[in-house]
Amino acid sequence: MSTPPIVSSPDPSLGSCPLPLSDYPSVQMAHGGGGKLSQQLIEGLLVPSFDNPTLSALHDGAVFTAGGARLAFSTDSYVVRPIFFPGGDIGSLAVHGTVNDLAMCGARPIALSCGLILEEGLPMASLRAVVASMRAAARAVGVSIVTGDTKVVDRGKGDGIYINTAGIGIVADGIVIDPRRARPGDAVLLSGRIADHGIAILSVREGLEFESPIESDSAPLHDLVARLLDRLGADVHVLRDPTRGGVASATNEIAARAGVGIRLDEPSIPVSEPVRGACELLGLDPLYVANEGKLLAIVAREAAESALDVLRSHALGAEAAIIGEVVEGRAGVVTLRSSIGGSRIVDLLTGEQLPRIC
Amino acid sequence: MSTPPIVSSPDPSLGSCPLPLSDYPSVQMAHGGGGKLSQQLIEGLLVPSFDNPTLSALHDGAVFTAGGARLAFSTDSYVVRPIFFPGGDIGSLAVHGTVNDLAMCGARPIALSCGLILEEGLPMASLRAVVASMRAAARAVGVSIVTGDTKVVDRGKGDGIYINTAGIGIVADGIVIDPRRARPGDAVLLSGRIADHGIAILSVREGLEFESPIESDSAPLHDLVARLLDRLGADVHVLRDPTRGGVASATNEIAARAGVGIRLDEPSIPVSEPVRGACELLGLDPLYVANEGKLLAIVAREAAESALDVLRSHALGAEAAIIGEVVEGRAGVVTLRSSIGGSRIVDLLTGEQLPRIC
DSSP states (O other): OOOOOBOOOSOGGGOSOOOOGGGOSBOOGGGGTTSHHHHHHIIIIIHHHTOOHHHHTOOSSEEEEETTEEEEEEEEEEOOSSSEETTEEHHHHHHHHHHHHHHTTTEEEEEEEEEEEEETTOBHHHHHHHHHHHHHHHHHHTOEEEEEEEEEEOTTSSOSEEEEEEEEEEEOTTOOOOGGGOOTTOEEEEOSOOSHHHHHHHHHHTTOOOSSOOOOOOOOOHHHHHHHHHHHGGGEEEEEOOOTTHHHHHHHHHHHHHTOEEEEEGGGSOOOHHHHHHHHHHTOOGGGSOOSSOOEEEEOGGGHHHHHHHHHTSGGGTTOEEEEEEESSSTTOEEEEOTTSOEEEOOOOSSOSSTTOO | OOOOOBOOOSOGGGOSOOOOGGGOSBOOGGGGTTSHHHHHHIIIIIHHHTOOHHHHTOOSSEEEEETTEEEEEEEEEEOOSSSEETTEEHHHHHHHHHHHHHHTTTEEEEEEEEEEEEETTOBHHHHHHHHHHHHHHHHHHTOEEEEEEEEEEOTTSSOSEEEEEEEEEEEOTTOOOOGGGOOTTOEEEEOSOOSHHHHHHHHHHHTOOOSSOOOOOOOOOHHHHHHHHHHHGGGEEEEEOOOTTHHHHHHHHHHHHHTOEEEEEGGGSOOOHHHHHHHHHHTOOGGGSOOSSOOEEEEOGGGHHHHHHHHHTSGGGTTOEEEEEEESSSTTOEEEEOTTSOEEEOOOOSSOSSTTOO
16 A cells, blocks of 8 residues: 655644753653653653663563563552542552553463552542442452552642552463564554543543543453454564553554554544544544553454454454554654545654543 | 560550541541551451452562462552652662562562652652662662553642552562461561661651761661571561561561560660660650661571571671560560560550651
């Protein structure tokens, strides 16, 4: 296929030249937003400081061998606001998020830790509800919360509750899921509709009401991944859950890591009508909005239809689609072909689109 | 030895009957203090909710087998205030603390995760200094920070920086370190002087000046533990680092878990003169003050002298002492024999002695 001419970036906030990290005297919200400033902080400070090949892989988690076992290890802190939202809460999100990060390493999740940072004055009823939600989510996945820690900070030094979960998973022999395995010709699959989580959070935060309520897609993806790996094995090259920064950021990171281009096909990317409407209303591009129950799978071209079958046969992948392909050409560049045939670059955001979405 | 009569609890805040968890409508600072309210929150809500035998062991970390490997897994969030203090900072503390929790499971630390929760406006120079400190601490231990996450919260919703570290370690075959293994006759050893960390933090916070500056004892104990296990093997029954709540809380937890009594001998417990003086000035009992580079070892009586040799031959254990013994009698009760021969119960604190010490 020939590449249509690249028109332009549609949004001035997508400018490609943020200040270097050293020019920021203090931490900005956007340093946690999953876009360019996050990338600068991670690649400019954290990765060089903690220098080791496992971290440098910049995967959703680390994969290494210890005591003869192939382990995956991942961590995430959850600071979502509000802590209860349509379709979930910070507790279920903290379980699903880390389970999914392990799954994106090709791992079967085994055990989670739970670190609570509570603000003095948090209603005990809220804490109970969040803990019950973590319990239910962990049970549904079949993963145990085996160790934990609780800290309390003074009133005005937190925001009710922050949760860190870390997780350990086991990676089967022969499975190597790594962003660097994306290669030209591979198919890019998405397991379902995008942007539900971010819009659900934002609608509560902004007091927006829609005809049909928009719920977070927060869900555990371990089973979907297990089925993909069972059926396709080594033909699954990359897995990524497009959370902060959405599909746009996730595909950018993969393209940069693998040194390839990715071409996405806009009409193939499923977005529900209410979410599309909300995005238009709010001036948001759904491609940048967070998901918490979707995955991107980059698979060998010849395995694409099988992968689609596997995804669609699962409740969490019923609306799966092939949304693009890995291409040669400008390394690290993601392009989007629109329904009218134009093409534009899908860049990392410079600023913060939706703070504290997870 | 006969038990001298128990006189009384010396401090009204040591009252033994706090309100049940259900009577607190909201989270109190003391729910994170390591005393009775912490215990209520953990044993009354978290452990029953996340119900599983590994968590119920209430150890410093979880030990379980996965993929054929015997793993230890532990997590802690660090919210210490101020973030820089004499003898360390939140970065080195976050490495030492989790390394030590793994070591207290009898594990060799392998890998750490790092979850940063940054407050908007944190000076970039502070972040750089903390990260450099984590790097140096991890290198000194020989452990890699293999995975991480960064979140930014709005100004006024954090306190500069909170750090969660989780860690994975490997436990050698035959090593079973468990608070339930304390049995009457066992010796209780302490690796050195107590209360340095808590007093160092407090002295900065309160602007206190002493003739000789008091520094935190923050240090990694993995090597000390490795030597103990090499030399004593299965004769090492329990290991515990007396952090929040100090030696008093740690021994109480062990006594309760094992269903034994513990008798401590006050004159044997090393406290430096400046720290003793500061404690008197501040009205604090050093037995309840946090340590970040000390361990309690409960070992078979016949191995006590060997254990003392091992500890004293290491720089971090030069002032080690045998400070008491495990006794039959009232399960869960810790008593302290004073230098004048009286004896008192050492209870868990009800309230919060030193908030945000780690």
